[in-house]
Amino acid sequence: MLFTKERESHQFKLTRPVLLIVDLQSYFCHPESPAYLPGVEKILPKVEKLIKSFKMKGLPIFQTIHRRNSLLMEKWWHAQVKPEQTKPVFEDHTIITIKKDTYDAFYNTGLEEALKSLEIEQILIAGVRTHLCVETTARSAFVRGFEVVIPIDAVFEKDEWRHFSSLKNLGHGFAYLCEVEEILCALESLGQDQPG
Numbered sequence: 001m002l003f004t005k006e007r008e009s010h011q012f013k014l015t016r017p018v019l020l021i022v023d024l025q026s027y028f029c030h031p032e033s034p035a036y037l038p039g040v041e042k043i044l045p046k047v048e049k050l051i052k053s054f055k056m057k058g059l060p061i062f063q064t065i066h067r068r069n070s071l072l073m074e075k076w077w078h079a080q081v082k083p084e085q086t087k088p089v090f091e092d093h094t095i096i097t098i099k100k101d102t103y104d105a106f107y108n109t110g111l112e113e114a115l116k117s118l119e120i121e122q123i124l125i126a127g128v129r130t131h132l133c134v135e136t137t138a139r140s141a142f143v144r145g146f147e148v149v150i151p152i153d154a155v156f157e158k159d160e161w162r163h164f165s166s167l168k169n170l171g172h173g174f175a176y177l178c179e180v181e182e183i184l185c186a187l188e189s190l191g192q193d194q195p196g
Helices: 004-009 040-056 071-077 111-117 130-143 160-173 180-189
Strands: 017-022 061-066 096-100 122-128 147-151 176-178
Touching (some): 004 160, 004 176, 040 061, 040 122, 040 180, 061 111, 061 130, 130 160, 147 160, 147 180
Parallel strands (some): 122 147
């Protein structure tokens, strides 16, 4: 496995996790969008499984929607996110939506306060793009004192080298790396070893 060293060095155990779905919206997921990520469809069933399992356990689920670009991002990318491109892939009233304007889901959003009010200890991050919004948010979560778990088969970037490099960096210094099936198994047993 490509991440054997990182996984052997740091193995996760779920305690009180939240699922954070990053930017799975029409801007990145609709084939007619100028920012469409070809191949992103392959992670959607995995994310859907995570959503279902978190809901069954009564655990909170958040999603970010990139609603527009900050001035610097607009200058950098020469692009602006239009209102019609903010439709989430997973429309569910039980998922708490956080709107953001830059890579970091914590920056000027109230996400940190919301998670701390729920006494969250761990953030499981799925979504796009691995080396941009996912990685920036993971690093930001870590420095705020949250444990970060990244299911490598539920994050996506169309450039495989950037995807791989980002995950190697995250696994080295910021996040536990695993696969969705491992998360599902851990969620099944979550709380079973605790006194009722």
